[in-house]
Amino acid sequence: MCGIVGVAGRISAEEGLCLVERMNQAIVHRGPDDNGVWAAERIAFGMQRLSIIDLAGGHQPIWIDDRVGIVFNGEIYNFQRLRENLIESGYIFATRSDTEVILKLYHRDGLAAIDQLEGMFAIAIVDRRSGQLHLIRDRLGVKPLYYARVDGRFYFASEIKALVRGAGLQFALDRQALHDYLTLRFVPSCETVWDGMAKLSPGHRLTLDLETLDQSVERYWALDFVSLEVEPARDYEGEFERLFLAAVEKRLVASDVPVGVLLSGGLDSSAVSAAAVELGHRNFHTFSVAFDDGGVYDETPYARAVAAHLGSEHHEVFIGQREFIDFLPELVRITDEPLADLACVPLHFVCKLAREHVKVVMSGEGADEIFAGYDFEHLSRQLQRIYAARAFIPTSILRMASGLLRQHAWGRLLQLLAEVDKAGFLQSKAQHITRHFDEVEKAGLWLSGDRFRVTDEEIRRWYGEARSAEPLDQIQQVYSREWLVEDLLMKADKISMANSLELREPFLDHTLVEWAEVLPVCWKVGSGKDITSKRILRRFAARRLPHQIIERPKRGFPAPAYVWLQGELAGWAESVLLGPASKLRNHFDVAQAGQYLAKARLGDMAAAHKVWVLVILEYWLQEWT
Secondary structure: OEEEEEEEEOOOHHHHHHHHHHHHHHOHHHOEOEEEEEEEOOEEEEEEEOOOOOOOOOOOOEEEOOOEEEEEEEEEOOHHHHHHHHHHOOOOOOOOOHHHHHHHHHHHHHHHHHHHOOEEEEEEEEEOOOOEEEEEEOOOOOOOOEEEEEOOEEEEEOOHHHHHHHOOOOOOEOHHHHHHHHHHOOOOOOOOOEOOEEEOOOOEEEEEEOOOOOEEEEEOOOOOOOOOOOOOOOOHHHHHHHHHHHHHHHHHHOOOOOEEEEOOOOHHHHHHHHHHHHOOOOOOEEEEEEEOOOHHHOOHHHHHHHHHHHOOEEEEEEEOHHHHHHHHHHHHHHHOOOOOOOOHHHHHHHHHHHHOOOOEEEOOOOHHHHHOOOOHHHHHHHHHHHHHHHOOOOHHHHHHHHHHOOOOHHHHHHHHHHHOOHHHHHHHHOOOOOOOOOHHHHHHHEOOOOOOOOHHHHHHHHHHOOOOOOHHHHHHHHHHHHHHHHHHHHHHHHHHHHOOOEEEOHHHOHHHHHHHHOOOOHHHHEEOOEEOOOHHHHHHHHOOOOHHHHHOOOOOOOOOHHHHOOOOHHHHHHHHHHOOOOOHHHOEOHHHHHHHHHHHHOOOHHHHHHHHHHHHHHHHHHHHO
């Protein structure tokens, strides 16, 4: 696991070397074990290394005949098999690293090599034979990769801070990105919060001509949820068991250092832990975090129950209000962009705890999006009932009823039922897991009269790109495309790497994901009276975990910060948002922010979410502008 950086264009070898060294220093936390740089006329690149595989011999960059070179961030879980195949083709290896395997696979097969890689990766390959630079991001977007073109030069890096602080580049704020953030609480792809800087999308590669700086971006893999009809003769449970155990085993074996699990006590991380133990993993460490507030904010009893059941060496850390608040300035430095997912804070503390014992951990990230968690089973049941009823209710009656109830939420729902078929229902609603500020509220916040793209229209565009007419497929497609990548995985990468800890997600093994994409709906959310989320995963867990873990409802990570705004933190939030040093004043009408804070003090949870979106943005503006 590493961080990678580079620059191409009008630059001498000497200047390029100095520049990538500064960029490396900005992300030294991603790889404190080693670093490497290389430069020639018009191209320089470098890396910071966290040694996981081939601790002594995996130094980067790695070259073949000084003509093809690579820096790489991530892990390739099938590199041993690929290495053996390359040896059969006559290649000789100087290291035991997966980096050298990627390089020689590319040397043999060109860009088709990407299709053979199993893992998480952000790769930069300099091919001096063709005069090209190739940037490649993994299929699901586990590892981030940013790029920008400034003053005749092309820059890339694993983190924004390497571009802004390491390279000293200056960008204007992308106000549309901020507008979307207010609704989504994250900046959607392929945008960044800086105008002129972009993220390479998951499953994409970028090719740059080193002479002309002409670039092209191509997609080499696509996520595509299209549920198939159930085949009665197939053993779906057996297929899942084989694929999931294989995904966990890959992430255990591809390491020369100990591997643990971030264990919340929920179904997903507990299933990963159970699989690891079943595969014979010994001296197994699990790590949990909770808030001092206790009650619903303390999930450690569930985690302890799983740890005791599996026999792991369990570790816990508890945090309170003071630790939470004191960490916020550091949080916005770590995340690079405003990201108002408050689970970032406990994630930091549990990663810090884990790093004291191991260098690699696994998590349950991605299970909800890939296998239909959250409340998708309720959504599926509601849609079935709604459209079954619609078959017997004339459209004219629905329209009349929607007119009578136009001031009520049911009015909009009835109007949708009258005008939209089942395939377009979620698109019409712009259904998303995070929808905080609406367009009217945002218009009241902005000081300027600028016109912005409506965020809901962007969400509808995401739904429009889904190929399936099945609503469950559509929502999985949208959540996996945006929420998973730009919130959950971005949070996981930035927070874990800030602690020099590698985080692996077995549920995002691409072979498992491709199997899940066509999994029949009944194996995701059940059918008839047997309606349940992640049905296939629950069947796997039923033979391996305590009943209380399998049946507990999905809650995400419960953070008391929203409730804290009803007490002493209300005054603190007011000083942050409305005080004389507030940078929000440069962009927004802070009196409007005060109204949301007043509602949050009275227990309005929707208003509390909005307040935290603004608090994180204020801290971000203080740090980065």
